[in-house]
Amino acid sequence: MRPESEEDLSHVIRSAREPLTPIGGGTRLRPGEGQGERLNVSGLTGITLYEPAALTLVVRAGTRLSEVREALAAEGQMLAFEPDLRPNSTMGGIVAANASGPRRVQAGACRDALLGLRYVDGQGEVIQNGGRVMKNVTGYDLVKLMAGSRGQLGVLTELSFKTAPIPPCAATLALPGLDAASAVAALTLALTGPYDVSGAAWLPGQGALIRVEGLEGSVAIRGQALSERLARFGEVAMAEADPWSRMVPTAAEGDLWRIICRPSEAPGLLAALPQPLALDWGGSLIWVAMPPGEAPSLPAWSGHASRVTGAAPLTLPAPNPVVQRLNASLRERFDPRGIFASGSSCRPILQKSS
Amino acid sequence: MLMPDPDPRILARREAIAARLRAVVPSAVIDDPAETRAYECDALSAYRCPPLAVVLPATTEEVAAVLRVCHEEGVPVVPRGAGTSLAGGSMPTADAVVVGLARMNGVIETNLDDRFIRVQAGRTNLSVSGVVDGAGFFYAPDPSSQLACAIGGNIGMNSGGAHCLKYGVTTNNLLGVTLVLMDGSVVELGGPMGEAPGLDLLGVVCGSEGQLGIVTEATLRILPKPAGARPVLVAFDASETAGACVAAIIRAGVLPVAIEFMDRPCIRATEEFAHAGYPDCEALLIIEVEGTPPEIDEQLRLIRAIAERFDPIEFRESRSEDESRRIWLGRKSAFGAMGQINDYMCLDGTIPVSTLPQVLAGIARLSGEYGLDVANVFHAGDGNMHPLILYNANTPGDLERCEALGAEILKLCVEVGGCLTGEHGVGVEKRELMTTQFSQTDLEAQMRVKDVFDPGWLLNAAKVFPLAVSAPRREGIRNAA
Numbered sequence: 001m002r003p004e005s006e007e008d009l010s011h012v013i014r015s016a017r018e019p020l021t022p023i024g025g026g027t028r029l030r031p032g033e034g035q036g037e038r039l040n041v042s043g044l045t046g047i048t049l050y051e052p053a054a055l056t057l058v059v060r061a062g063t064r065l066s067e068v069r070e071a072l073a074a075e076g077q078m079l080a081f082e083p084d085l086r087p088n089s090t091m092g093g094i095v096a097a098n099a100s101g102p103r104r105v106q107a108g109a110c111r112d113a114l115l116g117l118r119y120v121d122g123q124g125e126v127i128q129n130g131g132r133v134m135k136n137v138t139g140y141d142l143v144k145l146m147a148g149s150r151g152q153l154g155v156l157t158e159l160s161f162k163t164a165p166i167p168p169c170a171a172t173l174a175l176p177g178l179d180a181a182s183a184v185a186a187l188t189l190a191l192t193g194p195y196d197v198s199g200a201a202w203l204p205g206q207g208a209l210i211r212v213e214g215l216e217g218s219v220a221i222r223g224q225a226l227s228e229r230l231a232r233f234g235e236v237a238m239a240e241a242d243p244w245s246r247m248v249p250t251a252a253e254g255d256l257w258r259i260i261c262r263p264s265e266a267p268g269l270l271a272a273l274p275q276p277l278a279l280d281w282g283g284s285l286i287w288v289a290m291p292p293g294e295a296p297s298l299p300a301w302s303g304h305a306s307r308v309t310g311a312a313p314l315t316l317p318a319p320n321p322v323v324q325r326l327n328a329s330l331r332e333r334f335d336p337r338g339i340f341a342s343g344s345s346c347r348p349i350l351q352k353s354s
Numbered sequence: 355m356l357m358p359d360p361d362p363r364i365l366a367r368r369e370a371i372a373a374r375l376r377a378v379v380p381s382a383v384i385d386d387p388a389e390t391r392a393y394e395c396d397a398l399s400a401y402r403c404p405p406l407a408v409v410l411p412a413t414t415e416e417v418a419a420v421l422r423v424c425h426e427e428g429v430p431v432v433p434r435g436a437g438t439s440l441a442g443g444s445m446p447t448a449d450a451v452v453v454g455l456a457r458m459n460g461v462i463e464t465n466l467d468d469r470f471i472r473v474q475a476g477r478t479n480l481s482v483s484g485v486v487d488g489a490g491f492f493y494a495p496d497p498s499s500q501l502a503c504a505i506g507g508n509i510g511m512n513s514g515g516a517h518c519l520k521y522g523v524t525t526n527n528l529l530g531v532t533l534v535l536m537d538g539s540v541v542e543l544g545g546p547m548g549e550a551p552g553l554d555l556l557g558v559v560c561g562s563e564g565q566l567g568i569v570t571e572a573t574l575r576i577l578p579k580p581a582g583a584r585p586v587l588v589a590f591d592a593s594e595t596a597g598a599c600v601a602a603i604i605r606a607g608v609l610p611v612a613i614e615f616m617d618r619p620c621i622r623a624t625e626e627f628a629h630a631g632y633p634d635c636e637a638l639l640i641i642e643v644e645g646t647p648p649e650i651d652e653q654l655r656l657i658r659a660i661a662e663r664f665d666p667i668e669f670r671e672s673r674s675e676d677e678s679r680r681i682w683l684g685r686k687s688a689f690g691a692m693g694q695i696n697d698y699m700c701l702d703g704t705i706p707v708s709t710l711p712q713v714l715a716g717i718a719r720l721s722g723e724y725g726l727d728v729a730n731v732f733h734a735g736d737g738n739m740h741p742l743i744l745y746n747a748n749t750p751g752d753l754e755r756c757e758a759l760g761a762e763i764l765k766l767c768v769e770v771g772g773c774l775t776g777e778h779g780v781g782v783e784k785r786e787l788m789t790t791q792f793s794q795t796d797l798e799a800q801m802r803v804k805d806v807f808d809p810g811w812l813l814n815a816a817k818v819f820p821l822a823v824s825a826p827r828r829e830g831i832r833n834a835a
Contacts, residue, residue, distance in 0.1 A: 142799060149554070215652050304545065
C-alpha cells in the first residue's frame with residue numbers, strides 16, 4: 001500500500017483490519033519491527049515551505065533526506081542534527097527514529113530541531129501539533145512524543161524543522177594514539193571548555209576526533225587553544241578526511257548494539273565489552289558488535305543498551321514498570337485497535353542484565 | 355476569568371482533608387484562610403482565588419504522600435513553583451490543594467565532567483547557574499523572571515529566555531526528571547543525553563503545565579561559559595527596517611546568541627525609568643555575540659556590514675563591561691519600566707520572522723481600534739513577540755478591553771503561521787483561544803495524554819484546554835465519584 005495523500009492514508013488506516021507497519025525508506029528498522037503489512041509512506045513527498053531567512057523547512061514525511069540536503073545546501077543551510085545519510089532514507093523515518101548525528105553535542109537531536117508535525121493516528125484521524133516557529137509552548141508537546149516513537153503512535157505525514165546555516169569553516173583534531181577508554185577524558189576536556197565543540201567521537205584506527213566549526217578566524221583560534229590543552233594526551237593532528245559522515249557503524253559480524261551512558265561511565269562499560277565500533281557524543285554513545293543473540297554483561301549504569309540489528313529485540317536494563325504502563329497506555333490511546341504493529345521496544349521485556 | 359465551580363462536597367470536608375494531609379506532612383500544611391491568601395494568585399494577579407489548603411513538602415516522598423491523599427479524597431491539586439506564571443498556571447480554585455515546591459530548593463548532584471546538575475524542582479533558575487558559575491559553567495534558559503522563578507515551573511511551562519536563538523528553551527536543556535503521578539507513584543524519566551528506551555515521556559511532560567504530574571527533581575544540562583560576550587545596539591528610523599535587518603542577519607548565516615527588539619513606546623518608557631542612554635529612534639536591536647575578543651570582532655564586522663545596508667541611525671558597539679551593561683540595561687528594565695507608568699498585559703505570541711513587518715503593522719492598527727497603546731519588546735531572532743498592552747486597572751472596562759485586544763493580537767499571530775504562546779504557557783489566560791490554533795481532534799489527542807497520566811483529571815485540570823472542551827472529562831469524573 002502506497003497512499004499518495006494524507007486523505008488516502010487516513011482511509012487506508014480506517015479500513016485496515018490487520019496490523020500495518022508504516023515504512024519510509026525502510027532503512028532504520030530494528031529487530032522485531034516491520035512485521036505488519038507494509039504501509040509505504042514514500043508517496044507523500046515534497047517540500048511544502050522553505051524560508052531560509054526564518055530558518056524554517058516544512059516537508060512531507062516521505063521526502064528523501066538526500067533531496068532535503070540538496071535543497072538546503074543550495075541556500076547555504078543544513079539540518080544541524082546531522083542525520084546519517086542512507087540511500088532512500090526519508091524524513092519521516094528519521095523523525096520516527098529520532099536519528100541524530102555527531103553535532104547532537106552542540107545543536108541537539110532531531111527532536112530538538114523538529115518544530116511541528118502532522119500525523120494520522122490509529123483511528124485515521126489527522127492531527128497537527130507544534131507549528132513552524134522556533135518557540136511554541138501552546139498545548140502539549142506531542143512533537144517530542146512522536147519523535148522517536150518508531151511508528152507506534154501514528155503515521156507522520158508532514159514535518160517542520162528548524163534549519164541552520166552551514167558553518168563556513170570546519171576543522172577536526174585527531175588524537176590517533178588514544179584507545180576508546182582513554183579517549184573519553186580527552187573528549188570530556190574538549191566538551192567542558194569554551195570551545196563550542198560540534199563533534200566529539202572516537203573511531204578505531206583514527207583515535208579521538210574533535211570538531212570545531214564557525215567563522216574562519218574563530219575556528220583557527222579555538223582549534224589552536226584545543227590543540228594546546230589536548231597535548232597532554234599525546235600527539236594531536238589535523239584529521240585528513242572528514243570522518244563525521246561515518247559515525248553510525250555497521251556490524252560486519254554479530255549484532256549491533258547501541259549503548260547510552262554518561263561519559264564518565266563509558267570507560268567502565270568499555271572494560272566489559274569487546275572493542276567498540278565507534279564512540280560518539282563525547283562518550284555518551286557506544287556502538288559495539290556482540291556475538292549473535294548474546295547480550296552484553298554490564299555493570300550497573302545510568303543509561304540503557306539496545307540491540308539495533310539481529311534476530312530479537314532487547315533493551316537493558318528492563319524498563320521501570322510504571323514507565324512501561326505509561327508507554328502501553330499511550331499506545332492504546334493513540335492506536336486503540338492496535339493497527340500499528342511496529343516495534344517492540346516498549347513491550348515488557350523480562351530479561352535482565354546479569 | 356471563568357473557573358469551574360468548587361465542589362461543595364470538598365469544601366465541606368476542608369478540615370478532615372487538612373487533617374489527613376497533616377498526618378503525612380505534619381509541619382507543612384497551611385489551611386488558615388488568612389494564610390492561604392498568599393497563594394490566591396501568581397503573576398497573572400488580576401485573577402485570584404484562595405485555595406482549600408496549601409502544602410509545602412520537602413521531599414519527593416512527601417509529595418507522593420500528599421498526592422496519594424488527594425487522589426483518594428478526589429481533591430484537585432494545583433502545583434506551584436515560585437508563582438511567577440504570567441498565564442495563571444498556578445492559579446488555584448477554592449476546592450484545590452496547592453502543592454508548593456518552595457522548600458525543595460536543594461542541589462542534589464553537580465557533575466562537571468558529564469555536564470549536568472541535578473536539583474530539587476523548587477530551586478530558582480538563576481541559582482542553578484550560580485552553583486556552577488565559579489567552575490565556568492551555566493544553565494542556558496534565562497527567562498526574565500530568572501531571579502525568582504523555579505525550575506519546576508520552567509519545566510511546566512517549557513520556559514525560554516533571551517538566549518534561546520543559540521541555546522534553545524527548557525526542553526532542549528532538560529535531561530531527566532523525577533515525576534510524581536497523581537496516584538502517588540514516582541517515576542524517573544529521561545537519562546544520559548535525555549534519552550530513555552520507549553516513548554519520549556520526558557519530552558511530553560516538559561511544557562505540560564503541571565497537568566501530568568509534579569516534577570520534584572530535575573537533571574539539567576550545563577554548558578561551559580563562552581570566553582566572553584559583547585552586545586551592539588543598532589537604531590533604525592522604522593520598525594519594518596529593523597525587522598528586515600534581523601532577517602538579513604539570519605539569512606547571512608550569522609547566528610548571534612540573542613537579537614532583541616524594542617519599539618519607540620518601549621524605548622521612551624525605559625529611558626524615563628532606567629536612563630540607559632538609548633538613541634531617539636523608532637526601533638532598536640540589541641544583538642549579542644559570544645567568543646574570545648578576536649572571534650567577537652570577526653562576527654561584529656559581519657553584522658555591521660549587513661546592518662549598514664539598512665541605513666541605521668546608529669551602530670553602537672560596546673567597548674567595555676560598563677557599556678555592555680548599559681546596552682542591556684534598558685532591555686532588562688523594560689517590563690519594570692512599563693509597570694511604573696501603567697498597568698500592562700504582556701502577550702508572548704510567536705510568529706515566523708518573515709511576517710514581522712506585517713504583524714507590527716497589524717498590532718498598530720488594532721491598538722488604534724481599541725484605543726489602547728501597545729509597546730513592543732521581543733526576542734526578534736526567534737519571532738517571539740512580547741506586545742505589552744497598556745491599560746488602567748482602575749478604569750472600569752479597561753481590563754476587558756485590554757483582554758479583547760490581546761485576543762485579537764494573538765489571533766493575528768496564529769493567522770500568519772505562528773502560535774498563541776512562545777514561552778509563557780497557556781494557563782487560564784489563553785485557554786479559550788486554543789480553538790483558534792487547534793481543531794477539536796488536535797485537542798482531543800492532547801487530552802488523551804492527560805487521560806493516561808492523570809485519569810481522574812485532578813491535576814491543574816481547569817487550565818490549557820477550553821473549559822467547555824475539557825468539561826466532559828472533568829465533570830464525568832466528579833459525577834462518577
